[in-house]
Each structure stands twice: as C-alpha cells, then as structure tokens.
Amino acid sequence: xxxxxxxxxxxxxxxxxxxxxxxxxxxxxxxxxxxxxxxxxxxxxxxxxxxxxxxxxxxxxxxxxxxxxxxxxxxxxxxxxxxxxxxxxxxxxxxxxxxxxxxxxxxxxxxxxxxxxxxxxxxxxxxxxxxxxxxxxxxxxxxxxxxxxxxxxxxxxxxxxxxxxxxxxxxxxxxxxxxxxxxxxxxxxxxxxxxxxxxxxxxxxxxxxxxxxxxxxxxxxxxxxxxxxxxxxxxxxxxxxxxxxxxxxxxxxxxxxxxxxxxxxxxxxxxxxxxxxxxxxxxxxxxxxxxxxxxxxxxxxxxxxxxxxxxxxxxxxxxxxxxxxxxxxxxxxxxxxxxxxxxxxxxxxxxxxxx
Amino acid sequence: xxxxxxxxxxxxxxxxxxxxxxxxxxxxxxxxxxxxxxxxxxxxxxxxxxxxxxxxxxxxxxxxxxxxxxxxxxxxxxxxxxxxxxxxxxxxxxxxxxxxxxxxxxxxxxxxxxxxxxxxxxxxxxxxxxxxxxxxxxxxxxxxxxxxxxxxxxxxxxxxxxxxxxxxxxxxxxxxxxxxxxxxxxxxxxxxxxxxxxxxxxxxxxxxxxxxxxxxxxxxxxxxxxxxxxxxxxxxxxxxxxxxxxxxxxxxxxxxxxxxxxxxxxxxxxxxxxxxxxxxxxxxxxxxxxxxxxxxxxxxxxxxxxxxxxxxxxxxxxxxxxxxxxxxxxxxxxxxxxxxxxxxxxxxxxxxxxxxxxxxxxxxxxxxxxxxxxxxxxxxxxxxxxxxxxxxxxxxxxxxxxxxxxxxxxxxxxxxx
Numbered sequence: 001x002x003x004x005x006x007x008x009x010x011x012x013x014x015x016x017x018x019x020x021x022x023x024x025x026x027x028x029x030x031x032x033x034x035x036x037x038x039x040x041x042x043x044x045x046x047x048x049x050x051x052x053x054x055x056x057x058x059x060x061x062x063x064x065x066x067x068x069x070x071x072x073x074x075x076x077x078x079x080x081x082x083x084x085x086x087x088x089x090x091x092x093x094x095x096x097x098x099x100x101x102x103x104x105x106x107x108x109x110x111x112x113x114x115x116x117x118x119x120x121x122x123x124x125x126x127x128x129x130x131x132x133x134x135x136x137x138x139x140x141x142x143x144x145x146x147x148x149x150x151x152x153x154x155x156x157x158x159x160x161x162x163x164x165x166x167x168x169x170x171x172x173x174x175x176x177x178x179x180x181x182x183x184x185x186x187x188x189x190x191x192x193x194x195x196x197x198x199x200x201x202x203x204x205x206x207x208x209x210x211x212x213x214x215x216x217x218x219x220x221x222x223x224x225x226x227x228x229x230x231x232x233x234x235x236x237x238x239x240x241x242x243x244x245x246x247x248x249x250x251x252x253x254x255x256x257x258x259x260x261x262x263x264x265x266x267x268x269x270x271x272x273x274x275x276x277x278x279x280x281x282x283x284x285x286x287x288x289x290x291x292x293x294x295x296x297x298x299x300x301x302x303x304x305x306x307x308x309x310x311x312x313x314x315x316x317x318x319x320x321x322x323x324x325x326x327x328x329x330x331x332x333x334x335x336x337x338x339x340x341x342x343x344x345x346x347x348x349x350x351x352x353x354x355x
Numbered sequence: 356x357x358x359x360x361x362x363x364x365x366x367x368x369x370x371x372x373x374x375x376x377x378x379x380x381x382x383x384x385x386x387x388x389x390x391x392x393x394x395x396x397x398x399x400x401x402x403x404x405x406x407x408x409x410x411x412x413x414x415x416x417x418x419x420x421x422x423x424x425x426x427x428x429x430x431x432x433x434x435x436x437x438x439x440x441x442x443x444x445x446x447x448x449x450x451x452x453x454x455x456x457x458x459x460x461x462x463x464x465x466x467x468x469x470x471x472x473x474x475x476x477x478x479x480x481x482x483x484x485x486x487x488x489x490x491x492x493x494x495x496x497x498x499x500x501x502x503x504x505x506x507x508x509x510x511x512x513x514x515x516x517x518x519x520x521x522x523x524x525x526x527x528x529x530x531x532x533x534x535x536x537x538x539x540x541x542x543x544x545x546x547x548x549x550x551x552x553x554x555x556x557x558x559x560x561x562x563x564x565x566x567x568x569x570x571x572x573x574x575x576x577x578x579x580x581x582x583x584x585x586x587x588x589x590x591x592x593x594x595x596x597x598x599x600x601x602x603x604x605x606x607x608x609x610x611x612x613x614x615x616x617x618x619x620x621x622x623x624x625x626x627x628x629x630x631x632x633x634x635x636x637x638x639x640x641x642x643x644x645x646x647x648x649x650x651x652x653x654x655x656x657x658x659x660x661x662x663x664x665x666x667x668x669x670x671x672x673x674x675x676x677x678x679x680x681x682x683x684x685x686x687x688x689x690x691x692x693x694x695x696x697x698x699x700x701x702x703x704x705x706x707x708x709x710x711x712x713x714x715x716x717x718x719x720x721x722x723x724x725x726x727x728x729x730x731x732x733x734x735x736x737x738x739x740x741x742x743x744x745x746x747x748x749x750x751x752x753x754x755x756x757x758x759x760x761x762x763x764x765x766x767x768x769x770x771x772x
Binding site (some may be wrong): 156157158159160162167170179180182183184188190191192193194195196197198199200201205206207209210213214215216217218219223224226227229230232236237238240241242245246248249250251252255256258259260261262265266269270271272280299300301302303304306307310311313314316318319331332333335336339348349350353354 | 379381385396427471495541554596615657659693701723740744746748
C-alpha cells in the first residue's frame with residue numbers, strides 16, 4: 001500500500017499549478033481585445049504633406065517604446081471627425097462592428113526616440129525605411145542600422161545586448177554567422193557553449209538547457225517532444241539497441257550527463273550486475289582469468305564500459321582479485337607510479353580498498 | 356522521500372507564488388501521460404508514468420535594491436501506478452529553482468539556488484549553490500560554489516564543488532577563458548580540472564573554437580576539442596573538428612575504476628551543411644575514430660525538403676553509419692516528415708531502421724515507427740504520440756504518450772496606448 005505521505009508529491013504539484021493559475025488570473029489584462037486592426041496608410045498621409053510628428057507627437061519626448069508613441073483616436077478625429085459621425089468606421093477599423101484600439105505589443109527593443117530624433121535631424125526615414133500600410137508590414141530598422149553608430153558597434157562587440165534588446169530569451173533572433181545553429185547543432189553546441197555561455201544566455205534561459213542537461217529531468221527529451229522530427233536528438237528511436245555501440249564509440253559522451261550509477265541502475269534490473277537478484281554474466285567463458293579471452297585488454301581499452309556494471313565502490317568485484325596479495329596482480333598502468341607516490345595510500349581512502 | 360527533497364518542493368511552491376509580483380511572468384504546466392512495455396531480462400513490465408511539470412519565470416521584478424531580479428522555477432512530480440524500474444510509486448524533484456539579479460549597471464550578476472553552471476571546466480554542472488559573475492569592459496570573472504545535484508537513478512556526485520573562470524572578450528564572437536573546477540566527494544578529489552577555452556572569429560565567415568581540459572590530479576589531458584568553421588554565406592557551412600578525450604578521466608577520480616586504465620580516443624572529421632534553396636537542405640558529415648583498439652568511422656547524411664511558401668511542413672531522409680574498430684556497429688536509415696494542419700495543428704511521422712553488424716539476442720536489426728499529432732487551443736497545446744517497434748529486446752514494442760501543455764506569458768504593466 002502506498003504511503004500516505006507520498007500523496008504530498010501530487011498535492012505539491014497541484015498546489016503549484018493552482019498558484020500559477022492564480023497568478024495568471026490576477027495579472028491578466030482586463031482590457032477587452034476585439035481582434036481589430038487599425039487600417040492606416042502612411043503613404044496617403046505623407047502625400048498630403050503631413051509630418052511624422054503631426055500624428056506621432058509624443059515621439060520626440062519618448063524614452064521607451066512603451067505605447068509606441070502611437071496617436072490616440074482623438075488625434076485622428078482632428079481630421080476625420082466627419083467620417084466617424086457618418087458611421088464610416090470601416091475606413092479605419094478592420095472590424096468596424098467590434099472596434100478596438102491597437103493590439104497590445106510588448107517592446108522588444110530599448111530605444112529612446114528623444115535621444116535619436118535630434119541625431120537623425122528629424123529624418124525618420126534614416127531608420128524607418130518602409131512604413132506599414134494596411135496590407136504591407138513595416139520594415140523594422142535592421143540591427144545593421146543601429147550598429148552604424150559607433151556607440152552601438154561597441155555595445156555589440158562587448159555583448160551588451162540588453163542595452164538595446166529588452167528580452168532576447170522571449171524574442172530570440174535568428175542566429176547568424178558565428179552563432180549559426182545549422183547542421184547537427186545538438187551535437188555541436190557543446191564546444192561553442194563552453195566559451196560562449198554568456199552569449200548563449202542572451203537568448204536561452206536555463207529552463208531551455210535544463211530540458212536535457214538537468215540531472216533531475218524526469219523523462220528524456222525524445223519522449224517529451226516526439227513531434228520534433230527535425231531535431232537530431234541523441235536518444236531518438238530504438239536507442240536501447242544501439243546504446244552499447246554509441247557508448248563504445250564515445251565513452252566520455254555518456255559520462256558527461258549520466259555517470260556510471262545511471263548505467264548500473266538499469267543493468268541491475270537486467271540482471272547484468274553482480275548486485276542483481278539473479279545475476280548472469282554477459283561475458284565469454286574464461287573472461288575472468290588470464291588468457292586470450294581475458295578481461296584485462298578490454299579494461300585497459302574501455303574502462304568506462306566495465307564501470308557501467310561493476311562500480312560498486314569498495315564492493316566492486318575487481319578488488320577481490322586485484323587487491324594487494326590477490327591473484328589478479330597489480331592493475332595499475334605502467335605510468336601510474338610516476339604520478340602517484342606511495343604516500344597517497346595513506347592520504348586517499350580509496351586506495352585502502354586494495355592496499 | 357528525503358527531508359531535503361521535501362524542503363526543495365516546499366521552496367519551489369513558495370517561489371512559484373512570487374511571480375504574482377513580477378513585471379513579466381512566464382508560466383507553463385505540462386501534463387504527460389505515457390505507457391510502454393519495459394523489457395527487463397526477457398520479461399516485459401508495464402510502465403505508466405503520469406508526470407506533471409511546472410515551469411515559471413518572473414522577471415524584471417521591481418524592488419529598490421537589485422536590478423533585473425528574476426525568479427525561475429522548474430519542478431516536476433510523477434506517479435507511476437505501473438511497474439517502475441526503481442519500485443517507486445511516486446517521485447518528484449526540482450530541476451531549477453533560483454533567484455538571479457544584477458548590480459552595478461549589470462556588471463555584477465548574482466544567482467543563488469539550484470542552477471546550471473555553464474562554460475569552461477564546469478562543462479554543464481547542476482549545482483545547489485551560488486554563482487557570481489563580474490564583467491568590467493572586456494574582462495570577466497566568474498566564481499561558483501555549492502553541492503552538485505544528485506542525478507536521478509544515481510548516487511551523489513560529490514559533497515562540494517567550486518570553480519572559477521576568468522575571461523577576456525575581444526568581440527561578441529571572440530572570447531578567451533581560463534577556468535578551474537574542484538569537486539570533492541567523501542573528502543577525496545573526484546574531479547580537479549584546469550581548462551582553457553576560446554572562440555575567435557577573425558572574419559564574419561570564419562570561426563575557430565576550442566577547449567583544452569587538463570586533469571590536475573592525474574596530470575593528463577582529459578579533453579581537447581577544436582573546431583574550425585567556414586561560413587561563406589548563409590547557404591553553406593563547412594567545419595572541421597578535431598577531438599581527443601581520455602574517457603577514463605570522465606569517471607570520478609575517487610572511483611576504483613579510475614586506477615585501471617589510461618585511455619585515449621581521437622576523432623577527426625568534417626561537417627557540411629548546404630541550403631541549396633530555401634526548400635532544400637543537405638547535411639553530411641564524416642569522422643574517423645581513433646581508439647586504442649583501432650580505427651572506426653562515423654558518417655551520416657540528411658536531406659530535408661521543406662515545401663510550400665511558409666516552410667511549415669517538411670519531409671526528409673537520413674542515414675547514419677557507425678563502424679567500431681572491433682567490427683561492430685550499425686547502419687541507420689530514417690524517414691521523417693511533418694505536415695501542418697491549419698494554423699496550430701500538425702502530424703509528424705518518423706520511421707527508423709537499424710542494421711546491426713553484430714547481432715544482439717540473435718537479431719541483426721531493429722525497426723521503429725512513430726506518429727504524433729498535436730494542436731493548439733489558445734493557451735493550451737495537446738500532443739498525442741504512438742510508437743511501434745521490433746527490437747532485439749522485444750518482438751513487439753509499443754509506446755503511447757499524451758502531453759497537454761498550458762502556458763501563458765503576461766506583463767503586469769499595461770503597454771496599451
């Protein structure tokens with residue numbers, strides 16, 4: 001029968017979901033969202049010799065993109081009052097029956113128009129090359145435009161992304177050139193990340209890394225995301241069959257994440273380790289003894305493979321034969337003594353297993 | 356369940372309540388139900404884990420003392436009414452649970468709690484502890500200390516770990532670092548490594564990166580990893596990599612198995628990625644493996660076609676070959692595809708077959724096929740998946756999985772004009 005205290009795990013999970021849901025309800029916006037869009041032609045207004053600041057009058061003093069310095073309805077009505085009175089709502093609203101305001105947009109870039117407008121001598125087109133039209137999206141200023149200024153080039157070279165990008169983890173950009181993620185990046189990202197961890201974190205939160213790298217992760221990522229068929233996940237498809245081959249091809253790769261105790265736990269369930277209930281040997285006859293089929297050569301070549309079943313610390317079966325005075329003789333490599341003096345036997349408790 | 360784990364769960368629940376005060380909140384709850392037959396020594400055991408994962412992040416939390424304050428939590432709880440391998444009906448853990456903030460205009464970054472330490476000699480270390488990073492102009496200094504997290508199904512990875520990394524960043528693409536890590540277990544050295552890592556981009560189209568990891572305790576090279584990439588355009592990427600590892604040094608030094616061998620493994624190879632057109636991508640690689648027992652080979656190719664203007668769907672074929680020095684290995688052939696259904700729906704298929712050089716349990720092959728389908732409903736996303744396989748361990752193997760995700764992202768501050 002299950003212990004009652006174990007239900008607390010489930011209750012804790014439910015409680016956290018509840019707390020999260022409460023947080024969502026408390027924080028959600030109360031403003032109605034109708035799905036409406038504002039139909040506005042910059043081209044028509046520019047042809048009528050209207051300056052940008054005529055409508056975007058707040059832009060000169062704006063220090064952030066919060067609100068985007070977009071004109072409110074009163075501003076439009078200064079010229080288009082008659083249209084509203086005549087009920088021509090569809091002139092400006094995509095959904096005239098349920099008119100709304102601009103869709104809420106979260107600023108992705110930290111920029112002060114107050115500082116930039118005078119530098120651009122009020123020529124907005126220096127950065128805003130193409131403005132949005134009812135059926136044409138705006139061409140946002142490129143990062144190359146920003147880096148055209150010496151100050152921002154310096155920010156870029158120092159990796160000071162947050163000076164401009166408010167949250168790259170929420171709105172990551174497509175990585176290019178040196179940070180290109182092409183090919184089998186699952187396999188290749190390690191070397192890149194070792195000296196660029198700081199750069200990686202500009203876009204990737206730790207939760208992203210933890211899906212694979214957390215030793216506490218409950219299920220492998222392949223089980224969690226089977227639909228991501230384009231990803232080169234390591235344990236995809238029938239990994240159980242080929243895991244011994246992959247492990248022998250690159251023993252260190254497994255140990256980076258798992259450690260030999262991970263292997264032992266499964267191998268014990270398969271009755272492959274000496275500590276299993278009914279252990280059986282997968283080795284050829286005579287493997288334990290000196291000779292052609294001896295384990296010695298394999299141990300020298302792939303000790304990680306041995307450790308996957310036999311690392312039980314002081315109870316490892318290797319010790320039975322290889323301890324001082326045992327029939328197995330000295331197992332150390334020829335160069336061992338050149339790096340480890342005899343006094344280490346006293347200092348290192350592990351040596352005491354044999355010595 | 357141990358007292359520490361209960362404390363971690365309680366802390367996690369409390370931390371998740373904190374996002375309500377945050378300026379920006381990201382929350383995701385995943386419910387996953389899986390069912391499969393687990394072959395153990397010739398017997399099939401049914402495993403039916405039911406998993407709840409909760410992930411929350413509150414960022415830009417306003418407070419008078421610290422900048423960019425964020426609280427991150429990722430935790431899970433599982434019950435398994437089937438026949439789990441470890442005979443545990445329920446389990447749970449915290450993957451991440453930390454608070455982070457910056458000081459001095461972002462020059463000093465602090466992080467405390469359960470976290471991942473990245474980079475240099477630390478590789479990717481999951482740690483209960485603290486991390487401090489100081490960056491002054493082009494120079495950086497990082498220090499961390501704590502207790503390595505005990506892996507699932509595993510024994511503890513040490514009583515304590517500490518390390519540091521100093522770095523110089525010449526540009527966004529170029530950085531040089533010197534790092535050190537010391538891991539102690541039962542009062543003995545489990546790991547003591549010194550590393551030099553670097554990235555250098557002399558030109559936008561050329562990138563070099565590398566790591567040299569030196570085991571101080573064993574006075575031997577534990578790892579050398581270098582990579583040269585040529586990216587002449589966004590359509591072509593060619594890279595050459597050279598690696599040398601000492602696999603035995605990836606065992607804890609306090610393991611009895613650390614005294615038996617001095618292995619060396621080399622790998623040299625090249626990778627090509629070619630985007631012949633926006634709809635067609637080719638990927639190919641070859642690597643020679645040099646081990647004490649001889650030379651092996653690893654090679655592969657992948658062709659992906661993404662038809663349509665939106666490039667949402669894809670179909671591809673992949674093949675991989677692994678040949679080990681001892682005349683063992685496999686050949687893989689894989690077909691995969693993804694078909695979008697409406698704005699938020701999809702169906703994917705994945706068939707993989709393996710031809711084994713040396714039979715396992717008298718079988719020289721393995722075949723598996725998996726179909727998944729999913730759709731989004733507002734803040735909800737659902738995926739169901741089924742897998743059928745014939746493997747050397749099971750004549751007929753089936754797996755099913757259903758995943759339901761509820762996620763939202765919101766700002767406390769209202770941005771509407």
